[in-house]
Amino acid sequence: MKICGVELSGSDAIFAIVDDGNWQECNTKKITFGDSLDRRSARFFYEAVNAFARDQHIELFAIKQRQDSGRFAGGGITFKMEAIFQLCPDADVIIVHSNTIAKDQKKNGWLRPDGMNKYQEVAYFTAKCASR
Template structure:
């Protein structure tokens, strides 16, 4: 199974591709590590973001998308652009989209003592965890 872990931060969707099964998976190398929503108030830019995500998922034959959930209110609430990006990703036709809580990711990381692969960049670690969660729990 091929999955894409996603973390939404600011105006960027951070992406990590993984393939395999629960105990045996590999990090897939891909050129696009982030997709940026340049201006969330401009309909043309929002459409470009959606098309870029749609093309990325289709070109990489992604079967499931795992997005790290953001809080809707409180100190760690996600920004408005992240919710717009989440909605745009959720309506992409094709792959199933699953939202994963930060608590679920932290629990899995502790239980499985996950180590991050060398080619993974620091800012991709949360997206990587979301992808691993998808391979382990779905």
């Protein structure tokens, strides 16, 4: 199964693809949501996510869960981005709790693959967690 791990950080959706448990390098490493108050930015982000899912044959988006309140709460734009992923007609979406990701990473000793950018690490671990 081809899984795309997603970390929503600021206005970026950061990607790492895992296919049958192995990292697959991809030219598109992130998609940025433009002005959160502009309807056209939401439309562009929606179309970019759908095109990415189709072009990469993504079967599942695994999104790292963010806190919705408190000191480490995710920004409002990240919840808008999550909703757009959930509207994607070509792929299923699951939300993976950060504690689950950390526990699986520690248990399995996953390391960031050579050639992967450091900023993709959380997305990669999220995809690996969803692939088990």
